[in-house]
Amino acid sequence: MKSKNLVNKVSPSTYEADLDKQLKMYKLKKDTLIKVTKYIKEKDQLQESISYWRNVAQKALNYLYNEQSVQFAKIGGFKNWHLQQWESKQRALELQQDEMIMNLQDTLDSATDDAKESFIEQLQESGFNIEDGEIINNYEEQTPPNFNDEFSIQELCKILNIDYNLIYSI
Known part of the structure; x- marks a missing residue:
């Protein structure tokens, strides 16, 4: 209850x-x-x-x-196109490095004497070569990789950044 x-x-x-x-x-x-x-x-x-x-x-x-x-x-051929693309990227990297060095050189030139010494030390620690107050471009030319000359739809999908398996899967 x-x-x-x-x-x-x-x-x-x-x-x-x-x-x-x-x-x-x-x-x-x-x-x-x-x-x-x-x-x-x-x-x-x-x-x-x-x-x-x-x-x-x-x-x-x-x-x-x-x-x-x-x-x-x-x-x-496809191999030649790959080579042209690679060379273009290398040129862009070289120009980018040249521009960076020019900017660093301008900063170095406009710095006071005390700041120049510490700035030069920092640049040398970062791997830059400096001679007589000038930053030396130590860009080394790269040897091109060995590209394949066979062009396929899979290669086209890689170029276009498309998932090949999404389109051609069964």
């Missing part, structure tokens, strides 16, 4: 709050089930859409591949 009295002593507001919590939980479960059934029904349509757009991407890549193959043939 005591247990019946305890159940009856629960306040109506607590009981209603518990019912509200349960109702919200069941609504969430219902919404989740509705979404799952919707996705299951649309799965075939989604697969068709994926297949369609994958086919479009493959055709576009094939077109770009053919166009790029012609361009590479005009400039002496």
Whole structure:
């Protein structure tokens, strides 16, 4: 009999709050089930859409591949193009280093005598060669790597930064 009295002593507001919590939980479960059934029904349509757009991407890549193959043939092959790209990056790095040295030299020239000595020490610790107050550019020419002359759609995808497996996976 005591247990019946305890159940009856629960306040109506607590009981209603518990019912509200349960109702919200069941609504969430219902919404989740509705979404799952919707996705299951649309799965075939989604697969068709994926297949369609994958086919479009493959055709576009094939077109770009053919166009790029012609361009590479005009400039002496894919290996020659790689070499040109590498040389361009090397020139850019050399110019960047020259500009940095010019800026450092300007800073060094405009510094006071006391600051020059500490600045020269810092530069030498960083690996710069300094002779008679002039910063010497010690840029060494790099030998080019051995590039492959075979151009493929995988190589095109690397150039375009596209995931090959995303487009050509089965």
